[in-house]
Amino acid sequence: MTDTSRGALRRMRARNPHENHRAASPLELFFDLVFVVAVSLSSQQLHHMEADGNLGFGVLGYLMVFFAIWWAWMNFTWFATSFDTDDWLYRVMTFVQMGGVLVLASGTGPAMEQHDFTLVTIGYVIMRLALVGQWLRAAISDLDLRSTALRYATGIIVVQAAWVARLFLPDTAGFVAFFVLAAAEIAVPMWAESHRPTPWNPHHITERYSLFALILLGESILASTNAIIEALHEGHHIPDLLTLSAAGLVIAAGMWWVYFSREHHDHIDSLRSSLIYGYFHYLIFAAAGAFSAGVEVAIDATSDHAEATGIAASATLTIPVALFVLGIWALTIRRTLAPLGNSVFLFGVLVILVSTSLPGTGPVVATAVGTASTAVATEIDRKRASHGVNLMPKDRA
Incomplete structure (x- = not known):
């Protein structure tokens, strides 16, 4: 990959997929x-x-x-x-x-x-x-x-x-x-x-995906912060807005925890697994992007600035969060967890979904509790998971 002069073009040959310390440029x-x-x-x-x-x-x-x-x-x-x-x-x-x-x-x-x-x-x-x-x-x-x-x-x-x-x-x-x-x-x-497959560097690819996930989660924090600042300027519903702010941060932290709870690079070892990993992230990324909109809708509903109310307004938050954590679980986590860990994780997802029907700030608070539960579930039997133990039988498809 060296060039002979500063302005010279390099031959665009495939890079070594096993290149060490390959990081985002x-x-x-x-x-x-x-x-x-x-x-x-x-x-x-x-x-x-x-x-x-x-x-x-x-x-x-x-x-x-x-x-x-x-x-x-x-x-x-x-x-x-x-x-x-x-x-x-x-x-x-x-x-x-x-x-x-x-x-x-x-x-x-x-x-x-x-x-x-x-x-x-x-x-x-x-x-x-x-x-x-x-x-x-x-x-x-x-x-x-x-x-x-x-x-x-x-x-x-x-x-x-x-x-x-x-x-x-x-x-x-x-x-x-x-x-x-x-x-x-x-x-x-x-x-x-x-x-003939192109050579992929699994560590580089998964780092790139993780960086995009951070962008999406960062958008949610920025959007909710700006919305709360605008609402607080009006001086109404301050206790509810502060509750939403704290719960929104807990949800974002829980989503981050779940996404980064496991290494992803070992999910890219064949054409089939690479396509599954790459394409499945559409659901995960779209849900992360929709999460920020859901937080803002919850703030608007609390401030009486939204026509959407009740279950419809709550679903804009709970459904994206549930899809995000469930998507990561299915893609990278479920096989590394013992039955207890998977049960706790799915219980957290159930809490998020059921909270859609709660009144007031209930959906956001309950979603924070459910998301925290999924994060806790990823730490159950963490020692065995960190040693690469596959606790669930692999699919034979």
Whole structure:
């Protein structure tokens, strides 16, 4: 990976997947910053739509927009773990993708409110075509992986052309086409990698995922703090708001505890396991992003600023938190826990779900208790889990 001169381009050959001490680069961290904007805007829009009583429409629009955000981030992340050269051309192409993210972020409002995906599609195409350039460069440089790289480039171009064509379809057809094209996007890596997998660095990949999880949890803390500050300025419902603030912090801490309670890198050891790990995180990340909106809805409901009340308002918080911790449990935790640990964990999830029907600040407080219970469950028999003991039988599928 050394270059002969400062301005020289490096051959984009696959990096060693067993490279020691492979950590996220400054460019990758810089790349993640623009996703802070995209995630924040989508979560804010979800909050406004949920608070106005448009729960179903808001969640659907959020899941559609978040797919574009998550998919663009994930594709760059997996490409970078295999082919990051960090020369000037690689940096410039990454900056182009970052510009596409900002265009996408600016279109989150129209996309979620009116299902007008014009700006989102333009930003998405910018990101994806820049990635095509990277795959073509890899195809030129790495003969062993040329066929795989060309499959990626071809698949991305075909699907992106279809995304543009979708903009000209009638509303109903365009709505259905979104999910068809999302499935096509997911199929491209499966098709490309089935020929000859690109080399992944498990430690690097899981670090990148953990950093994105931190971004999402940080968004929730920032959003809830800002909302509480605004509410406190009005001078009403102060005891309830302080309770919400404390409970929200406990929930975020519990979600962090659950996510980082186990090492993740051992879940990436084959094409199948890598796809499961990568794709399953859509649910986990989307739930984390929706959590911040749920906290804000709870604050609005307490301050009498939300049309959504009762179970509908509570569900905006409890369902995302339950999905997040349950998703992590299913992906990385359940096989490392003894029956007692799994029972305590699932009991905590049940507490979160049942709390949806409680009045006042009850759902937030009970969700904090349930989330804390799931965190405690991860520490049961911790010594055996830390030694890599698999306490549950592996699936034989």
